[in-house]
Amino acid sequence: MEQASLRIEDLTIRFGGHAAVNMVTCAFRAGELTVVVGPNGAGKTTCFNLISGQLRPSGGRILKNGQDITALSASARAKAGIGRAFQLTNLFPKLSVLENVRLAVQAQHGIGPVIFRRARSFTRLRDEAYAHLEATRLQEAAKLPVTALTHGDQRKLEIALLLALKPDIFMFDEPTAGMSVDEAPVILELIEEIKKDAGKTILLVEHKMDVVRSLADRIVVLHNGELVADGKPDDVIALPLVREIYLGVPAEDAA
Numbered sequence: 001m002e003q004a005s006l007r008i009e010d011l012t013i014r015f016g017g018h019a020a021v022n023m024v025t026c027a028f029r030a031g032e033l034t035v036v037v038g039p040n041g042a043g044k045t046t047c048f049n050l051i052s053g054q055l056r057p058s059g060g061r062i063l064k065n066g067q068d069i070t071a072l073s074a075s076a077r078a079k080a081g082i083g084r085a086f087q088l089t090n091l092f093p094k095l096s097v098l099e100n101v102r103l104a105v106q107a108q109h110g111i112g113p114v115i116f117r118r119a120r121s122f123t124r125l126r127d128e129a130y131a132h133l134e135a136t137r138l139q140e141a142a143k144l145p146v147t148a149l150t151h152g153d154q155r156k157l158e159i160a161l162l163l164a165l166k167p168d169i170f171m172f173d174e175p176t177a178g179m180s181v182d183e184a185p186v187i188l189e190l191i192e193e194i195k196k197d198a199g200k201t202i203l204l205v206e207h208k209m210d211v212v213r214s215l216a217d218r219i220v221v222l223h224n225g226e227l228v229a230d231g232k233p234d235d236v237i238a239l240p241l242v243r244e245i246y247l248g249v250p251a252e253d254a255a
């Protein structure tokens with residue numbers, strides 16, 4: 001069988017006596033979009049935090065392309081290709097949207113935030129940054145300071161910054177949360193675009209069932225920190241256990 005691009009084994013974290021993620025084992029493959037679902041408090045975000053390195057597990061391990069990355073810091077994991085769309089905290093608020101993405105592109109090329117000696121390389125980096133703004137439909141906001149962005153545009157910028165890092169594993173935690181009905185489809189189309197690249201592995205935490213159905217190749221269900229289902233969307237959604245715990249309806253009443 002094809003080697004998983006990302007594998008978690010017996011992943012566990014306890015807060016006090018409570019296991020927020022409990023012995024979760026799961027493999028993710030390139031070319032596959034897995035949606036992680038589960039009720040509030042199921043452990044989805046905690047699981048993401050463990051994979052991206054914001055939290056250290058109490059037990060278990062994380063492998064990327066067969067290499068154990070459990071001991072790596074969050075930034076080392078990002079460099080290793082694990083890309084997570086984050087709330088915008090590391091931005092330069094006085095700089096424009098384009099400049100912020102350009103700095104991310106520059107960092108990905110291993111160039112620090114230095115004054116440019118060569119106009120040509122500067123132009124190349126800026127063009128690359130602009131392409132990410134086009135992909136996220138942010139080109140009209142290119143010159144705005146990041147503080148002037150609407151909530152929806154901030155979420156798009158998170159994804160533009162993620163694209164700049166060129167990860168091979170993409171992690172999105174409710175990417176359309178708080179977006180208007182006009183804006184959400186842009187993000188979903190963008191995720192569809194990323195999905196076309198067979199080399200990319202995508203993990204998505206999502207509550208909205210229409211989004212889950214339209215994007216998922218596979219669904220993993222967490223409940224009380226444990227993995228309770230893992231499989232093809234139709235099969236998982238049809239499971240009585242999933243209908244009860246996730247949709248909150250007895251199986252016979254589910255539409």
Ligand SMILES: Nc1ncnc2c1ncn2[C@@H]1O[C@H](COP(=O)(O)OP(=O)(O)OP(=O)(O)O)[C@@H](O)[C@H]1O
Nearest residue numbers: 015019020021038039040041042043044045046047
């Ligand atoms: N830093 C922490 N300290 C203590 N408990 C925590 C911490 N982080 C998460 N938890 C607990 O772990 C459990 C899982 O939380 P988590 O946020 O991962 O759930 P979730 O599935 O993402 O829920 P939601 O859909 O509401 O975002 C919850 O009981 C939560 O209270």
